[in-house]
Amino acid sequence: MFKRLHPAWLIAFLALAAVFIAPQPAEARVRVSFYSHPWGMALTGYLYFPHAFIVVEPDGPSVSLSSRQSFGFTPVDTAIMMVTKHGRGMIIPQDERYRGVSVLHFSVEISDDQYVDLERGIESWKDNGDPYDLRTRNCISFVAQMARLVDLKVGDMSTLDPAAFLESIKRANMARINADAGLEANPTTPQAPN
Numbered sequence: 001m002f003k004r005l006h007p008a009w010l011i012a013f014l015a016l017a018a019v020f021i022a023p024q025p026a027e028a029r030v031r032v033s034f035y036s037h038p039w040g041m042a043l044t045g046y047l048y049f050p051h052a053f054i055v056v057e058p059d060g061p062s063v064s065l066s067s068r069q070s071f072g073f074t075p076v077d078t079a080i081m082m083v084t085k086h087g088r089g090m091i092i093p094q095d096e097r098y099r100g101v102s103v104l105h106f107s108v109e110i111s112d113d114q115y116v117d118l119e120r121g122i123e124s125w126k127d128n129g130d131p132y133d134l135r136t137r138n139c140i141s142f143v144a145q146m147a148r149l150v151d152l153k154v155g156d157m158s159t160l161d162p163a164a165f166l167e168s169i170k171r172a173n174m175a176r177i178n179a180d181a182g183l184e185a186n187p188t189t190p191q192a193p194n
Contacts (some may be wrong), residue, residue, distance in 0.1 A: 030115040031059035032150055033107040034143060034169070035099065036162035052139040052162035053094050053102075054146050056118065059109055070094040071122050073142035075132040089132030091125050091142075105166040108173075109180045110150045121149045140165050152176070 033055040053072030076088040094102070110118065125145075131137055140162055144154045153172040159165050170177060 029058070029060040030056060030110050030112060030118075031107050032056050032110055032118065032146070034105050034147070034166050035094075035102040036105060036166050037098065037102040038163070052143045052166060054143060055094070055099060056115070070099060071142075071146075073125055073132070073139050085135065086131060086133040089125075089130045089137070091122060103163060105163070106170045106173075106177045107180065108150060108152065108177060114150055118146060118149050121145055134160070144169075 034052070035055060036052050038051070053070055055068060055070045057068040058066065070093050071091055072094055073089055074092055076090050125142060138160075140157055140159070143162070143166065144157055147154050147169055152169055155168050155172055157165065159168075
């Protein structure tokens with residue numbers, strides 16, 4: 001009644017089954033969060049710059065990123081910038097204290113490969129000789145480019161209000177932001193009882 005399988009077929013079947021049963025490595029993921037800090041000056045005279053910045057951290061196993069990092073574009077000399085509206089710019093990290101008093105607007109997940117592209121984009125802004133211009137090449141310009149590098153839609157950049165700008169990116173990308181957060185892209189509005 002039953003035919004005996006040839007050993008070669010049995011080996012092939014077991015090898016194929018092992019491929020489907022074996023645990024697959026988790027996809028490398030990185031989370032990019034977009035923050036703003038209100039304009040202002042501390043009692044110590046410190047000017048709050050940059051006003052918009054990103055935080056990049058591993059969200060699961062990551063080949064390229066092992067710890068949380070933050071990046072923002074700011075003038076090298078804020079006093080000169082306040083008078084002339086332009087000067088030299090630089091990329092600086094934000095410490096945890098600054099991040100803690102800033103506003104998180106949204107986060108998205110990107111692949112490890114996309115992180116490599118993001119890293120290259122950040123490097124292109126790191127030269128201290130890069131020009132900073134309050135109107136055309138500022139912290140908003142920086143986060144706009146970073147948003148584009150992670151495939152987010154970016155609209156009008158004419159505002160000097162980082163919070164308003166980041167909220168406009170958030171509105172334009174709600175489906176992706178919600179999906180990355182595990183939410184429905186278009187949640188239904190609950191109906192009032194009759």
